Amino acid sequence: MGLWQLLMRLPRYLGASGPPRRPWWSPSFGNISSVGSWRGQPSKSPAHWNQVVSEAEKIVGYPTSFMSLRCLLSDELSNIAMQVRKLVGTQHPLLTTARGFVQDTRNNLQLRGLVVLLISKAAGPSSVNDSCQNYDMVSGIYSCQRSLAEITELIHTALLVHRGIVNLNELQSSDGPLKDMHFGNKIAILSGDFLLANACNGLALLQNTKVVELLASALMDLVQGVYHENSTSAKENDITNDIGISAWKERAFLSHGALLAKSCQAAMELANHDAEVQDMAFQYGKHMAMSHKINSDLQPFIKEKTNDSMSFNLNSAPVVLHQEFLGRDLWIKQIGEAQEKGRLDYAKLRETIKAGKGVTSAIDLCRYHGNKALEALESFPPSEARSALENIVFAVTRFS
Amino acid sequence: MASCWWRWRRGCSWRPAARSPGPGPSGRAGPCGSRLLAAARAQISYFNLVKSLTAAFPNMYSISRLYHATSATCCYSKTRSGGKHTDPFKLGRRDLKGLYEDIRKELLISAAELKEMSEYYFDGKGKAFRPIIVVLMARACNIHYNNSRDVQASQRSIALIAEMIHTASLVHDDVIDDASSRRGKRTVNKIWGEKKAVLAGDLILSAASIALARIGNTTVISILTQVIEDLVRGEFLQLGSKENENERFAHYLEKTFKKTASLIANSCKAVSVLGCPDPVVHEIAYQYGKNVGIAFQLIDDVLDFTSCSDQMGKPTSADLKLGLATGPVLFACRQFPEMNAMIMRRFSLPGDVDRARQYVLQSDGVQQTTYLAQQYCHKAIREISKLRPSRERDALIQLSEIVLTRDK
Numbered sequence: 142m143g144l145w146q147l148l149m150r151l152p153r154y155l156g157a158s159g160p161p162r163r164p165w166w167s168p169s170f171g172n173i174s175s176v177g178s179w180r181g182q183p184s185k186s187p188a189h190w191n192q193v194v195s196e197a198e199k200i201v202g203y204p205t206s207f208m209s210l211r212c213l214l215s216d217e218l219s220n221i222a223m224q225v226r227k228l229v230g231t232q233h234p235l236l237t238t239a240r241g242f243v244q245d246t247r248n249n250l251q252l253r254g255l256v257v258l259l260i261s262k263a264a265g266p267s268s269v270n271d272s273c274q275n276y277d278m279v280s281g282i283y284s285c286q287r288s289l290a291e292i293t294e295l296i297h298t299a300l301l302v303h304r305g306i307v308n309l310n311e312l313q314s315s316d317g318p319l320k321d322m323h324f325g326n327k328i329a330i331l332s333g334d335f336l337l338a339n340a341c342n343g344l345a346l347l348q349n350t351k352v353v354e355l356l357a358s359a360l361m362d363l364v365q366g367v368y369h370e371n372s373t374s375a376k377e378n379d380i381t382n383d384i385g386i387s388a389w390k391e392r393a394f395l396s397h398g399a400l401l402a403k404s405c406q407a408a409m410e411l412a413n414h415d416a417e418v419q420d421m422a423f424q425y426g427k428h429m430a431m432s433h434k435i436n437s438d439l440q441p442f443i444k445e446k447t448n449d450s451m452s453f454n455l456n457s458a459p460v461v462l463h464q465e466f467l468g469r470d471l472w473i474k475q476i477g478e479a480q481e482k483g484r485l486d487y488a489k490l491r492e493t494i495k496a497g498k499g500v501t502s503a504i505d506l507c508r509y510h511g512n513k514a515l516e517a518l519e520s521f522p523p524s525e526a527r528s529a530l531e532n533i534v535f536a537v538t539r540f541s
Numbered sequence: 542m543a544s545c546w547w548r549w550r551r552g553c554s555w556r557p558a559a560r561s562p563g564p565g566p567s568g569r570a571g572p573c574g575s576r577l578l579a580a581a582r583a584q585i586s587y588f589n590l591v592k593s594l595t596a597a598f599p600n601m602y603s604i605s606r607l608y609h610a611t612s613a614t615c616c617y618s619k620t621r622s623g624g625k626h627t628d629p630f631k632l633g634r635r636d637l638k639g640l641y642e643d644i645r646k647e648l649l650i651s652a653a654e655l656k657e658m659s660e661y662y663f664d665g666k667g668k669a670f671r672p673i674i675v676v677l678m679a680r681a682c683n684i685h686y687n688n689s690r691d692v693q694a695s696q697r698s699i700a701l702i703a704e705m706i707h708t709a710s711l712v713h714d715d716v717i718d719d720a721s722s723r724r725g726k727r728t729v730n731k732i733w734g735e736k737k738a739v740l741a742g743d744l745i746l747s748a749a750s751i752a753l754a755r756i757g758n759t760t761v762i763s764i765l766t767q768v769i770e771d772l773v774r775g776e777f778l779q780l781g782s783k784e785n786e787n788e789r790f791a792h793y794l795e796k797t798f799k800k801t802a803s804l805i806a807n808s809c810k811a812v813s814v815l816g817c818p819d820p821v822v823h824e825i826a827y828q829y830g831k832n833v834g835i836a837f838q839l840i841d842d843v844l845d846f847t848s849c850s851d852q853m854g855k856p857t858s859a860d861l862k863l864g865l866a867t868g869p870v871l872f873a874c875r876q877f878p879e880m881n882a883m884i885m886r887r888f889s890l891p892g893d894v895d896r897a898r899q900y901v902l903q904s905d906g907v908q909q910t911t912y913l914a915q916q917y918c919h920k921a922i923r924e925i926s927k928l929r930p931s932r933e934r935d936a937l938i939q940l941s942e943i944v945l946t947r948d949k
Contacts, residue, residue, distance in 0.1 A: 303743060308734035309719070326735055327717045331776055334713060337743070338773040341750065345766035348759045357750035364743045368655050371736055 193536045194255070197529040201258040201280060233325025234305035235332075253297055254290035256429065256533070257404050260422050261286040262526035263518075267413040281526070285347050285411045292343045292356060293404040299336035300363050302329050304371070352407040359403035366396025386506075389461045394427065397434040402426035421520045428514035429534055434458070435507040436537040442491065442500045443540060452487045458506065463499025504540055511538035629936035629943065633673030636680070636692050637700065640672055641665045644701050647748045658733055658741040659748075662708045667724060671707055672700035674805060674833070674940065678826055679812040680933040681925070686817035695756045696812045702765060703808040705749035710772045712742035717776065718863055756815075764811045768804045775799030779865065784885065790871055794835070801841075802834025825924050829937065832921035837944050839914035842867035843907050846898065848948060861894045868913065870897060873906035911945070918945055 262281045277284040306326050309319060316322060337360075344353045369392045384392075394402075405426035409419040438457035454460070464472040479490040494500065511534045518534075521527050641663045648663075650656040679696035683689040714720070715728040716735050722728060730738035746769070753765055778796040809830030813823045845860050846869050860867050864887030866874070874880040877900045883893050901907065918941040925937050 300743070303739050306716070306736045306739045308736050310734065323719055330713055330717055330739055331773070331780075333739075333743075334773045334776070337746070338770045341766045341769050345759070345763045350754050350757045350759060350762065353762055354751055354754035357747050357754055361744060361747035361751065364740050364747060365650060365652060365655065368652060368737065368740050371740075372652075372654075 189539065190536045193529070193532045194252075197255055197259055197533065200526050200529050201255065201262060201282060233322055233329070234307060235302065235325050235329040251290075251294045252433075253401050253404065254294040256401060256426065256530070257290040257293055257408050258282055258287065259526045259530050259533075260405050260425060260521075261290075261408045261412065263521045263524055263530060264409055264412060264414055264418060264422065265522070265524075267415075267418075283412060285349075286408050288343050288347060289352070289356075289404060289408055289411060292340045293400060295336050295340040295343070296356065296360055296363065297400060299333045299340065300360075300367055302333040302336065304367055305329055347411065349411060351410050355403045355407045355410070359400045362395045362399035362403075366392060366394075366399070370396050384456070384461065386458075386461055386465055389456070389458065390431070393431060393434050393458075398427045398430040401430040418520070421517045424517035425514050425530065428510040428517065429530075429537070432507045432510035432514065432534065433537045435503055435510065439500065439503055439507065439540070442495055442503075452485075453491065459499040459503040460494060461499075462502045462506070463494045463497045466498045466502075507540075508538050511535075627932050627936045627939055629677060629940040630673055632932060632936045633677050634669075636676040636697060637669060637672050640669065640701065640704070644705060647701065647705070647752050648745070649748075650744065654733070655737075655741065655744065658729055658737060659744050661726075661729055661732075661741075662711065662724070663704075667704075669704065670837070671703045671805060671808065674830065674937070675700040675703050675808050675812055677933045677937050677940070678809045678829070679816055681928050681931055681937060682813045682816040682822055682826060684931040684933065685822060685929040686819065689816075693815060695758070695761075695815050698752055698756055699761070699765075699808050699811045699815070702749045702753050703804060705745050705752070706765070706768055706772070707804055709742045709745035709749065712738055712745065714776070716742075718859075720859070758815065760814055761811045764807050764814065768807045771799040771803035775801075775803075786871075786874070786881075789866070789884075793866070793868065793871060797835050797838045798831065801838040802831045805834035805837070806830035822928070825927050828924040829921045832917040832924065833941050833944060836914040836917035836921065836941065839868050839910050839917070840944060840947065843869055843910050843914070844948070845869075846901055846907055858894055858898055861888050861897050864888055868910035869901045869904075869906035871906075872909040873897075873901040873904035876904040876906075914945055918942070 261283065265281060266278070279287075306329050307316075307322055309323060309326070312319060312322055340356075344356055347353070402423045403426070405422040406419045409422045435458045438454070439459055441451060441453040442459050467475070475493050476485070476490065479486050479493065481489070514534050515531060518527055518530055644663045645660050648656060648659045650659060676692060676697065679692050679699070683691065683693075711723065712729050715723060716730045716738050719730075720728050721731045728738075729741055733741075753762055756762075775796050775798075778792060778799065806827045807830070809826040810823050813826035817823075842860065845857050845867065848857055861870070866884045870880065870884065874884060880897060880900055883897050886893070888894050888897055921941045922938050925934055928934050
């Protein structure tokens with residue numbers, strides 16, 4: 142169960158009584174799902190993906206460590222849960238984030254944490270590692286590696302929450318009262334900071350300065366990645382920044398790859414594996430995350446049943462590649478042709494893009510990163526954990 | 542101002558008054574009758590306060606007892622006359638040359654706008670109060686331990702990190718409070734919007750964590766991680782208010798510790814750990830920082846009522862406008878119980894802020910809070926006086942006095 146899922150259930154555990162008796166995320170509280178395409182929605186061919194993940198979860202024993210529990214018992218968390226309830230009925234995106242965690246079990250899986258645990262298990266104990274630590278190994282994973290997996294999820298979640306802050310001076314009247322939005326911002330900052338503080342605390346407990354440095358720099362990367370994501374998605378009317386695929390890759394690494402790559406590396410460091418093994422783990426994390434990201438960028442273009450009016454990110458991999466093949470001028474012309482009464486007709490633009498080379502080369506790029514990830518895995522001894530990591534790659538690189 | 546209150550305090554020694562609320566102490570007649578009455582009332586409320594303080598800080602009772610028992614020959618005046626007059630800011634700045642350049646070097650950011658936002662407050666115009674305490678403490682500890690005349694690079698890094706953590710929390714606080722000016726400048730959130738401001742705060746925090754990790758000492762990492770946790774917890778404490786008066790005061794002091802003093806206390810402790818292996822010294826450094834930090838914030842809360850906005854670089858009565866009842870309000874409430882309702886509704890009705898401000902200025906709230914700040918400073922001075930004498934130690938003593946008398 143995800144941290145947020147626990148969080149949202151907390152008031153009931155505590156016997157809290159408040160006006161909204163039924164769970165506030167229950168669907169009757171309005172239709173939010175149309176609001177957000179701001180979060181990357183990885184939607185694989187469901188059966189296969191779920192199967193891969195649930196098998197992987199079995200391999201690592203139990204998915205979460207006790208950190209969620211410790212978090213759960215703190216006063217602050219119950220405070221957050223109470224405060225979030227006050228946001229019900231407002232338009233603040235924090236609600237969407239929270240709802241996403243609770244409703245969408247497929248996204249709720251802690252993919253980053255799971256990968257950290259799998260790669261820990263795939264690497265096993267190091268040969269230089271004296272056996273003194275082996276007693277706290279469960280299912281072939283050290284307890285410090287389990288904490289690390291949890292920290293990775295905490296950082297990811299914190300930034301997801303901070304992503305949902307709104308700019309007060311850009312509010313429309315449809316957003317509801319300013320007071321509500323300000324309150325929502327306040328709670329979003331506090332809950333994100335709370336998760337970050339817990340991550341820092343967990344890191345300090347690991348007693349390894351290199352791991353602290355790795356994860357702190359992953360946080361720095363992630364923040365920069367989110368910044369780029371925001372600055373490109375905020376201005377709908379600007380269409381796109383003229384970024385080439387190499388700049389796109391850099392940004393995708395910051396926003397999607399860095400945390401996983403550095404966490405995988407840190408997991409090796411915790412087990413005293415040498416620099417070479419650490420690098421392979423880093424490479425797996427990086428390339429797997431990249432192909433995962435490209436896969437989710439591709440979904441609007443390859444799903445058979447697409448909601449026609451569904452918008453897509455104009456800075457997603459297929460679009461950026463399409464633009465690169467086409468040249469800036471032709472692309473702007475195509476966008477102009479897809480304008481309908483001052484609004485962008487996404488269905489039309491999608492067909493235009495599908496007719497170009499952007500989609501197929503994005504698929505190629507996805508497979509390229511997938512192969513790189515598989516290559517990195519070859520240096521690990523064969524095991525069911527390694528197979529699970531391979532299967533994750535197969536799942537995100539399969540397009541049929 | 543400090544000396545003025547010093548006289549006032551001596552004019553009404555507390556112990557006899559608490560035992561028999563009859564006539565004032567013999568020998569020193571009060572300035573006038575009404576003044577005495579007010580003083581007597583203040584003493585009673587002070588008694589209550591001490592009780593509530595004991596709840597918050599178990600060791601506080603013994604401190605104040607000790608303090609009163611020795612009030613006639615207080616170490617405060619002794620050290621002041623004995624210590625050489627050193628300007629702590631001048632002394633501290635010697636080790637802080639290039640502080641802000643170095644901080645900017647830690648902020649390795651490719652996106653120009655993001656870099657500009659993160660560097661916005663590191664413009665060299667801040668007081669650098671925290672870095673100065675940190676380097677002075679580092680030198681004081683080093684001299685105490687082995688008469689070393691150097692500051693280690695890692696100790697100087699703590700000064701940078703302390704300032705960075707502080708700034709990161711300011712950026713987030715300003716979004717939370719929807720503040721529009723700080724240090725005479727517009728806030729990050731007003732210039733760039735809330736969305737980016739939050740990221741700037743996160744970025745500064747991550748840069749601080751990287752610098753912290755590079756020091757390579759796990760104990761120091763744990764010490765400063767505590768600060769990050771306290772800052773968040775302090776912010777949570779600020780969300781709620783307590784109905785019970787005594788609880789409210791304990792709540793206020795706990796919040797003050799977590800939001801302000803913890804950073805100073807723990808960064809002092811961190812440099813002492815880096816400079817000296819003796820846990821006794823670590824505790825001295827921590828206690829000094831904690832007490833100076835609480836005094837600093839209490840005076841900050843006073844200045845919110847007594848200072849004008851030009852001096853502070855931020856609007857005054859800001860706390861009331863945010864619905865926060867700080868020290869002066871809590872003391873005033875003992876004299877004017879009608880303020881209770883306002884506190885509970887967080888000064889949300891029209892006119893509440895002005896009325897509360899008037900009540901506070903009519904009451905002894907400002908004086909009482911200043912007095913309480915003095916207590917914390919005395920404690921800080923007593924702690925730091927346990928270190929071997931040095932210019933830096935005396936500067937720290939001096940600094941705690943400056944904390945009390947500052948007007949901005």
